[in-house]
Amino acid sequence: MAVMIETKNLIKVYGDITAVDNVTLSVERGALYGLLGPNGSGKTTMIKMLTGQIRPNGGSVSVVGIDVMRDPIGVRERVGIIPEQETPPSFLTATEYLNFVAAVRKIPDIDEKAAWWFDFLDFRDKKDVLCKDLSRGTRQKLMFAQAFIHKPVLALIDEPLINFDPIMQRVVKDYLGEYVKKGGTIFISTHILEVAEEICSGFAILHKGKLLHTGSVSDLKSNNQHLDDFFLSLVQNGAHA
Amino acid sequence: MVPMLDLFWNMMKEEWRVHSTMFGSISFALFPIMIFAIAFMGSFLLPVFKSVLPIQDMLIITHGNFLLLGLMVGAFGLLGNEVMNRRFGQASLLAYSSRSLPLSERFIFANFVVKDTVYYFVFWVFPFIAGFALATPFTHISPIYPLILSVTLTSSFLFGLSGVFFLSTIYVRSKRVLGIVLVLILVIFVFAYKFAGISVTSLFPPLILFYSFSWTNLIITCAVIIIPFIISIALFIPEFTDTTKRYRNMLTSMTRKLWFFPYPPFSAKDLIDMHRSGSVVGQTIFSFIIPLALIWFFLSALTGFLPAYGIFLQFTVLTGVIASTMYTWLTQFDSFTSYSCLPVSVKTVIASKINSFTVLQLIPIAFISFVSFTTHNVPYLLPALVLCISISFYALSVIVYMTGLSPNVLLYDVKVLFVYLISVGFPVLVLGALSFINPNYALGSVLLFLPTLYLIKLGFTKWDVLDQPIF
Ligand SMILES: Nc1ncnc2c1ncn2[C@@H]1O[C@H](COP(=O)(O)OP(=O)(O)O)[C@@H](O)[C@H]1O
Ligand SMILES: [Mg+2]
Numbered sequence: 001m002a003v004m005i006e007t008k009n010l011i012k013v014y015g016d017i018t019a020v021d022n023v024t025l026s027v028e029r030g031a032l033y034g035l036l037g038p039n040g041s042g043k044t045t046m047i048k049m050l051t052g053q054i055r056p057n058g059g060s061v062s063v064v065g066i067d068v069m070r071d072p073i074g075v076r077e078r079v080g081i082i083p084e085q086e087t088p089p090s091f092l093t094a095t096e097y098l099n100f101v102a103a104v105r106k107i108p109d110i111d112e113k114a115a116w117w118f119d120f121l122d123f124r125d126k127k128d129v130l131c132k133d134l135s136r137g138t139r140q141k142l143m144f145a146q147a148f149i150h151k152p153v154l155a156l157i158d159e160p161l162i163n164f165d166p167i168m169q170r171v172v173k174d175y176l177g178e179y180v181k182k183g184g185t186i187f188i189s190t191h192i193l194e195v196a197e198e199i200c201s202g203f204a205i206l207h208k209g210k211l212l213h214t215g216s217v218s219d220l221k222s223n224n225q226h227l228d229d230f231f232l233s234l235v236q237n238g239a240h241a
Numbered sequence: 242m243v244p245m246l247d248l249f250w251n252m253m254k255e256e257w258r259v260h261s262t263m264f265g266s267i268s269f270a271l272f273p274i275m276i277f278a279i280a281f282m283g284s285f286l287l288p289v290f291k292s293v294l295p296i297q298d299m300l301i302i303t304h305g306n307f308l309l310l311g312l313m314v315g316a317f318g319l320l321g322n323e324v325m326n327r328r329f330g331q332a333s334l335l336a337y338s339s340r341s342l343p344l345s346e347r348f349i350f351a352n353f354v355v356k357d358t359v360y361y362f363v364f365w366v367f368p369f370i371a372g373f374a375l376a377t378p379f380t381h382i383s384p385i386y387p388l389i390l391s392v393t394l395t396s397s398f399l400f401g402l403s404g405v406f407f408l409s410t411i412y413v414r415s416k417r418v419l420g421i422v423l424v425l426i427l428v429i430f431v432f433a434y435k436f437a438g439i440s441v442t443s444l445f446p447p448l449i450l451f452y453s454f455s456w457t458n459l460i461i462t463c464a465v466i467i468i469p470f471i472i473s474i475a476l477f478i479p480e481f482t483d484t485t486k487r488y489r490n491m492l493t494s495m496t497r498k499l500w501f502f503p504y505p506p507f508s509a510k511d512l513i514d515m516h517r518s519g520s521v522v523g524q525t526i527f528s529f530i531i532p533l534a535l536i537w538f539f540l541s542a543l544t545g546f547l548p549a550y551g552i553f554l555q556f557t558v559l560t561g562v563i564a565s566t567m568y569t570w571l572t573q574f575d576s577f578t579s580y581s582c583l584p585v586s587v588k589t590v591i592a593s594k595i596n597s598f599t600v601l602q603l604i605p606i607a608f609i610s611f612v613s614f615t616t617h618n619v620p621y622l623l624p625a626l627v628l629c630i631s632i633s634f635y636a637l638s639v640i641v642y643m644t645g646l647s648p649n650v651l652l653y654d655v656k657v658l659f660v661y662l663i664s665v666g667f668p669v670l671v672l673g674a675l676s677f678i679n680p681n682y683a684l685g686s687v688l689l690f691l692p693t694l695y696l697i698k699l700g701f702t703k704w705d706v707l708d709q710p711i712f
Contacts, residue, residue, distance in 0.1 A: 089514070091514045092492060
């Protein structure tokens with residue numbers, strides 16, 4: 001399976017806002033793909049449709065070869081997801097949450113795996129604290145562990161670095177880079193362009209729900225262009241068009 | 242005085258913001274209008290009611306309802322904190338802002354109490370009285386009655402509110418003392434009723450005030466409201482949660498122990514949620530036992546009119562309705578977003594909540610059994626249990642169908658509440674009437690399981706397809 005994500009003319013409407021407007025996109029296996037756009041451009045809505053959390057009003061969407069609208073659970077079994085709002089269950093501890101995820105996803109040897117993540121993301125000291133009492137950064141770490149603990153073929157991450165300090169950002173960026181080198185696929189959304197420029201291979205630019213451009217970061221670099229200049233010119237043209 | 246007013250005004254705005262963002266301000270503003278309309282139109286039915294129920298009993302019931310309303314509002318305000326807290330973030334609610342504002346916790350709590358009083362007065366009590374009052378020119382009832390009622394119903398409401406604030410303050414300080422206080426109240430009532438031959442309702446100041454309006458009675462009524470308020474504010478201690486507290490892993494062992502359940506990890510999580518939030522005991526006392534004890538007192542005040550088993554079965558019906566709200570206890574902890582990154586369908590989560598709900602039904606079963614033993618109604622225990630559980634599950638199915646996983650929010654939507662009241666009210670009235678005629682007819686309530694299963698099935702498909710609402 002070479003294509004991990006494929007959407008055709010995807011549409012999502014909220015009242016009189018068209019949050020995602022006719023988006024056709026495809027992501028190859030092994031990519032670290034960035035969905036870029038300013039706040040409110042429809043990135044979160046896209047990710048929710050890709051993972052079957054909300055239903056599109058039109059178009060088709062297939063992820064890891066499965067029609068998302070037919071079998072959203074099947075898709076979520078195979079992928080890892082980090083939502084924009086990190087909301088692990090309030091009254092479970094971090095350890096218990098990972099155990100809960102393991103029970104639902106039927107993951108063996110959860111104690112060792114959890115221990116590895118507590119060390120890797122440096123929050124072993126918080127592992128027995130209730131999720132509601134964790135800081136946003138620690139909750140984000142927990143959500144990170146939750147998304148990767150079953151080694152999914154594809155992970156979708158909504159704004160991956162937003163709650164992390166610079167050291168943790170480095171750790172996470174390196175992890176994502178390694179993950180695709182080993183054959184995984186990562187799809188991230190972000191409004192921070194430097195992140196995309198630094199780690200992504202391919203990217204798509206979304207503006208007011210419309211797909212303005214898709215391309216590869218290396219092409220951009222060989223043309224000596226910066227992603228942010230390119231982005232600004234596109235968005236401004238888009239606004240005037 | 243200025244900061245007090247300022248804080249008060251901001252809290253009111255906040256309450257409005259919280260409620261209106263949940264379901265649109267128009268829908269929310271319709272709420273008092275609906276209450277008004279019900280009272281206004283209900284007034285025209287008074288002659289009909291009067292032929293069935295003596296006016297005395299009607300007065301008792303109305304005052305009892307307002308007392309209950311105050312109690313429920315108080316319980317919701319206090320127990321609901323945990324929910325609001327999480328949904329809107331600790332810092333976003335002014336009630337929690339003492340850590341950032343230079344105000345004392347007690348001062349903020351006092352404001353909280355006043356805000357609840359004014360807010361719910363405007364939304365519930367005033368529209369009801371206004372509806373009744375505006376109907377008097379047409380119903381030929383002396384306008385003096387709505388005037389007196391406006392005082393006595395308001396004080397019934399406040400009595401419930403201050404009572405629950407008082408009891409919950411004790412609850413936070415010491416659960417044992419609360420137990421002693423509750424038993425003491427019970428003993429006083431039972432003693433007055435059984436041995437001194439005093440009617441229970443004549444111990445209720447707002448009703449005394451209604452029957453003989455005098456300055457002394459007015460002062461007594463005000464005192465029984467204000468004194469508990471003052472005591473609760475004086476005794477108030479903020480609940481600081483220790484955010485560094487460690488807990489051992491209960492989930493794994495509990496999941497293993499519950500292997501015979503259809504969704505062991507989900508049920509384990511429900512149990513842990515209720516255990517750690519301390520809400521089983523609190524909710525059982527404040528949202529189940531205290532309201533039902535009050536209902537029992539008011540129902541038994543009507544004894545002259547109703548057959549003894551009739552009261553018991555009537556009480557059973559109400560217990561069933563209240564037991565169905567246990568579904569809201571289970572769904573208050575998380576919204577579906579906690580599950581949406583896992584391979585779990587909405588249907589699975591609802592089904593697992595219904596499963597935990599079924600376990601919680603042991604509480605009404607134990608309660609009804611206890612009441613039947615203490616009131617010599619053991620011969621009617623079987624029909625009573627069937628009636629209670631059938632109604633509870635039926636009302637649950639209506640809630641599931643109407644609100645999915647968000648009953649705590651959606652039941653405040655006028656349209657939803659209206660449909661809920663109609664669809665639960667109708668079978669409740671029919672079954673209530675039938676069990677009056679013959680207690681064994683109550684067994685027929687098992688038939689409710691047919692619509693129950695159908696509604697739950699419809700609810701599964703409905704909520705699996707709908708995008709989950711985000712609050
Ligand atoms: N549940 C919803 N109801 C109504 N409008 C929504 C909802 N979710 C998102 N929107 C709107 O859709 C647009 C895109 O939002 P979103 O996908 O969150 O953007 P982004 O993630 O790029 O910041 C915004 O205008 C937002 O207000
Ligand atoms: Mg977003």
